[in-house]
Amino acid sequence: MTDLLQQLNDVQRKAVQTTSGPVMVLAGAGSGKTRVITYRIAYLIEHERVAPHQILALTFTNKAAREMRDRIDDLLYPGSTRGLWIGTFHSIFARLLRNYIHLIGYTSNFSIYDADDSKSLIKQVMKELGISTDSVPVNTVQGIISRAKNSFIMPAEFQRDASDYNQQKAAKVYEVYARKLRENNALDFDDLLIKPLELFDKSPELLESLQDYFRYILIDEYQDTNRAQYLVAKRLAAKHRNIFVVGDDAQSIYSWRGADITNILNFQDDYQDTAVFKLVENYRSTRTILRAANGVISRNRRQIEKELVSHRDDGEPLFLLESFNEKREADKVGEHIQSLKMLHGYDYRQMAVFYRTNAQSRVMEDVLRIHRIPYRIFGSVSFYKRKEIKDAVAYLRFIVNDQDSESLLRIINFPPRKIGQASIVKLREYADARGVSLYEAIRNAPDGGFQTRLLNALKGFVSMIEQLKMIAEEGTVYDVLSNLYELSGITSLLQAENTPESLTRYENLQELLSMARDFSDHNQGANGLNEFLNDISLATDYDETPESENYVSLMTVHAAKGLEFPVVFITGLEEKLFPLNCYEPEELEEERRLFYVALTRAEERLFLSWSKSRYHYGQPQVCMRSSFVDEIDSEIVMTEGGRSLSDAPLRQRDDGGGYAGRFNGRPAVPEAVRGRGGSAPAASSESDGLRKGVRVHHAMFGPGEVLSVQGRGEQRKARIRFRTAGEKTLMVQYAKLNIVS
């Protein structure tokens, strides 16, 4: 263990060793955040002799949780993390709820509805309430309800406070939607976070026993917690106050799903005796890349002051690609990937292409395929969102929880068994009249005076379900799934169809089956099916680890958080795409943080790319270059013409050993600022004409007058009085001031 501590720098080591009381670690990008969490857990187990089950570590992705667990196992010994509670907020609380949710009127076999399930339920409720989706879009209603839930506002309260038209409509839907979830014995994703709070209110004894059980609480990516997550963590930690949070306000990019940046900004208000550690030493990126990132993020007003310090060389300049349309953009990216591989020995796995929206991936994909570049897309159309998988999962859910009428409706006539819409409407009326679940009504249908043809169809369905329920009680998940494929006729239907599409679907179902087999091999418990459904419901396509095979990674910037690559391409750098439509200044700041996340993923080489036109909804649109490009010191950005973006004379011509040598007959990146990067502007900045009394113009603050100038080189600062924004001190190298007079 002493060895372990030696692998940390001073600040990291203190953060690891401060084991009691509230601790906040502000960890800049690439500063060893994951290292601190994993070493701390290892330290608690090994040095402080804390039992692993007393430690609760909460992350935002399954992948992060899995990686941390593996790393701790590596640090200590295999199996050392047995009993450790490490996982996403959602999966950990789903597990807890399985044990205690009976206290608030659900049963432990509850279904978990994902965003799509929830959307269709909301749509259905709107229909019932006669709220046209033309007047209020479903997405809007879903968003309003989700935000209300994340803020822990219950339907009654929300209805009282609903202000505008949309909110009033949504409030009505919220109430019915919540009731239906309960009737279905189902929870949506937001419920997984707020039901624990209801549980704590209902049973203070339970809360206290959990407080004693989870002696040590650690939270990763704290800047991305929403109100419900904040509250649940706060209450769990209230007794022993061993709460350790790690985050970076500069990387807060999830406010749209309720993340509240004030949680991290105000942590010290909640815990007055917080020990705060700032990790600012970056081990990941070149100085040039960090200079770009620091320059960009410093334009945000609302942040905790910190600037990353590089531990690496200056490295290469950034490279700006400008294309005629998005197809050409993708071409250029492909060409650069090939030349980086050929001329600089990079592997495909060391390179990543980022974009703002998933829709952009298609063109990139097509072009990379033509270039015969192996690639892998993360996210996009998730395996779990495919129709055949959702159908199979609906069957499983329903077998576990026959109150789940949503899942029932999905499978009752798939494959087609002659139970049509009209029959279903009748059955629902029958169920509602008797106050029973839809399935209960179906089982009692023989008493309901329905047509014989329908009764026969229903009888066949019920006997299949009951048979599968029996298998579920005795057999493994694999048994249930394989039998359900057979009995339902799903697989024979797909085989009979015999088209390329049906073949793909068949293969997907086989893939699910092999996942079930794998699960059954590793989980012997009686509640296997429930656990399997938990995993499936909360799994995403983002959980896979890049770099396992040799391909280029394609992903959204959001998906890239937490990852790093030697070479990064940021594409689609256009106004209204990245940054995407921003109406409020705060939205622009979040986009800027997102751009910052993208920049700081790169270790060695960073390409910024934009296209002058792009298809949008099938319509070609003229695009303007993203203002974010202008926020990077132009001297460290090279254009394809081989000049710096500032068009300043280059300090050093390409000597042939530079980046790509020649590229498409044109000079590629000259190594212009190599070896000078950080200090290059220092030489020129002293003669930049900036002195007291000079009139300047700043992109954001507008016109102003220089009051004083201090420092030199990178440290050179100017005190300026702006006509509207007041007095400010700015770093000259980043401020990009234009001298007016």
Next chain:
DNA sequence: CTGCGCACCGCACGT
């Protein structure tokens, strides 16, 4: 009841 074709509408980002 089922399958097909057409019209319409929307693209963030993801647990």
Next chain:
DNA sequence: CGGTGCGCAG
């Protein structure tokens, strides 16, 4: 452009 939902014919 791509997915979805609705209306109509069989």
